[in-house]
Amino acid sequence: MSTVSMIVWNEFLNDARVLKEAQTLQSSGFQVVVHALHTPGVTQERETLDGGVKVVRVAKNPFWKLRKRRYLEAGKKSATNPEQKPPQAQKPATPPPETFQRQLLKLIARLSTHAGLAFQLVRSRPAAIHAHDVNVLPTAWLAAKLARVPLVYDAHEISTDREGYKAFRRLVGWIEKTLMPGAAGTITTTEARAKFFARAYGIPRPLVLQNRPRLVKASGSNRIREELGLSEPWPIVLYQGGLQPGRGLPRLVEGAASVPNAYFVFIGGGRQERELHGLSERLGLAERVRFIPTVALAELPSYTASADIGVQPIENTCLNHFTTDSNKLFEYVIAGLPVVASQLPEISRVVRQHDLGLLVPPGDTAALAEAIQRLVEDPERRAHYRDQAATAAQSLNWESQEQGLIDLYARVLPASRAGATQR
Known part of the structure; x- marks a missing residue:
């Protein structure tokens, strides 16, 4: 059974789109492994979902224990301060000033996480690697090169013009313009976005998989x-x-x-x-x-x-x-x-x-x-x-469009099998 290794930059707890794509490919004969972020005490590092989809998680921040200790110490200090409001009445704590050391620590932590994800992707011995959104595209691209397998890129958003991404607009554009044309398959969520990506990066129009739910009968209730x-x-x-x-x-x-x-x-x-x-x-x-x-x-x-x-x-x-x-x-x-x-x-x-x-x-x-x-x-x-x-x-x-995803992988994977034979 060929493995499709997906990668996301979240904990994969409530990502409906990724779950549906994974289930579709799993039910069509692939072993799907979703590589996600691990938060100790919240998520499991490894689990198998109903239907057989496997999940492998990597700790997002290797310094989480240090940060947790700092928050606990802050909590103890506030408990000894009688003038301080109770926790439920307080605003979220203001982060410490972004010193150079703190910025460097965050960068190291982030790079460490991406390295861990890339390692797990290659370790899974995939037939293809499937990146969900631009924040994991470089990691997926690197892992695909190391594993010598095709890359599929699913652009959930237009991240070059998106709420909260203004500071990263040029970087995101450069990443997608550099890496998207080399993907063996591309996917997005609407026809308008497919047209945008095709024109912006000179690629064939991506497959459109709308964010539709599965057809379930939820009887009326109170x-x-x-x-x-x-x-x-x-x-x-x-x-x-x-x-x-x-x-x-x-x-x-x-x-x-x-x-x-x-x-x-x-x-x-x-x-x-x-x-x-x-x-x-x-x-x-x-x-x-x-x-x-x-x-x-x-x-x-x-x-x-x-x-x-x-x-x-x-x-x-x-x-x-x-x-x-x-x-x-x-x-x-x-x-x-x-x-x-x-x-x-x-x-x-x-x-x-x-x-x-x-x-x-x-x-x-x-x-x-x-x-x-x-x-x-x-x-x-x-x-x-x-x-x-x-x-x-x-x-x-979802059921009315999922065949498009299966057809895309039917086009992508023959090249992967040929490459595996040559190795």
Whole structure:
């Protein structure tokens, strides 16, 4: 059985896209090994998932014990300070100043992690190496050269124009321009992104695998209502995903003030979590704007299906957002939710083609609130969009596109086997 070794720069705990790709290749006859980051006390260094996908994790920071000791010492100091606020009332600790020594330590730790990942990739004796996103592309490229096997690159984002990547834009562009043309296969998430990569780097248009969920039947339930103790019979307006800048989430909280007879529920965590909590409290919305921490992938469909309206208010802050079609949009569809979404090209194409809900100009709080209110006060309209979602779910699922991934590997791997024969 040929091995496909994947690499990600995360702990591989809630990465739905990578998990689905790994499962597809595993079920088609490959042994898939996902190489990820290890956080002691949180993840296992090695495990085998249901279906046979193996996971090998490498510690992200070899100095984690030292850092943990420093935090414990800081905690002891704060405990002896009677004027200091209790931990739950404090803001996250401010990192120490970035001295040269600290920067050097971080660089060594990061390079050590990449070296460990590269070693494990080669050690797995793969037939192909599959890199998920640009932050592991150089490591995957090096390992592929050492193992003399083909490289497959899956660009989940346009990282040259992406929230939080401004400082690395030139470096990312250089890495992709240098390494992407040499990949035996390339993949991305939308047609617009495929067109971008083809034009930017002079490569054949990548295979498009949208971030669709598997087709699962999540029967309607009251999971959100019961878990949060929501007493009123109002519709539940749901946003699920990372609570990150540029996703229109403060506008969604502000819009809740104009939609009085509805609950607004956020499922997920991220950099804006505290900001959103504070905003809802300042606006007097804490009873109607509620939060649920990140839930396991296997549990998410039952939460989604227990809502009434799904919202994707992402803003047009960068090319990456402009070209997205959003995994949460497809998750809402599979769960049978009517949607209110930003009027961006790829999102609009899906919503209009399947008549799934209402589109609003990105960044327009009033329009967002008005669209949500229209659905909240019109059960018949919601029922229509639910029926449309049920129909669309039969085609907008992972199973309907996964053959493309299998076909890509059928093209890539003959060269690998030939190379192995020559060795």
